[in-house]
Amino acid sequence: MKIQFRINAPLKAEDVIEVFKSSGINRPVEDVPRIEAMLKNSNLVISAWNGIELIGIARSVTDYHYCCYLSDLAVKMEHQKAGIGKALIDYTQQTIGDQTMLLLLSAAPAMEYYPKVGFEKVENGFIIKRKS
Numbered sequence: 001m002k003i004q005f006r007i008n009a010p011l012k013a014e015d016v017i018e019v020f021k022s023s024g025i026n027r028p029v030e031d032v033p034r035i036e037a038m039l040k041n042s043n044l045v046i047s048a049w050n051g052i053e054l055i056g057i058a059r060s061v062t063d064y065h066y067c068c069y070l071s072d073l074a075v076k077m078e079h080q081k082a083g084i085g086k087a088l089i090d091y092t093q094q095t096i097g098d099q100t101m102l103l104l105l106s107a108a109p110a111m112e113y114y115p116k117v118g119f120e121k122v123e124n125g126f127i128i129k130r131k132s
Contacts, residue, residue: 003084004049005091011039011047015054023074026107044068046091048075048084055079058088060096068096070104086117 013035020027020035028034038059039045048056056075062068070092075084093102105127106114115121 001050003055003087005087006047006049007091007095008045009047011045011054011057013039016057019054019057019074019076020072022076022078023080024077024109025072025074027072027074038071042071044092044095046088046095048079048088050079056084056088058092060092062096062100064096065100067101067103068092070102073104085113089117 013032016039017027017029017032017035020029042059042061044060044062044064046058046060047054056079057072058070059072060068060070070089073085073088075088089102096102102119103122104114104119
């Protein structure tokens with residue numbers, strides 16, 4: 001299997017929804033217009049492809065000079081534990097450069113994953129949660 005990674009390639013919401021559903025990530029997959037808007041308003045999306053099949057995504061919002069928020073990191077279940085998530089993070093870091101901080105919020109099941117791929121846990125964050 002030869003995985004191809006693409007930067008800001010056009011994506012169909014339906015394909016991204018399939019990745020989200022398969023990966024186990026909690027996203028509003030029943031709200032296609034919301035997923036479309038999430039994609040449209042992201043300015044850095046790294047996608048992983050097995051031929052014509054979308055199998056992974058790293059979706060971010062960044063200024064490319066100081067900060068980058070990695071909002072979604074998802075890989076289809078059957079392709080997990082093959083280094084694709086780490087590669088998506090690596091491509092994100094390469095694209096934003098060394099002067100840009102990469103930040104994310106982790107779901108509870110992934111808390112042990114992120115330190116293994118180079119993230120440091122922070123205690124100095126705050127959040128106002130979405131209402132829906």
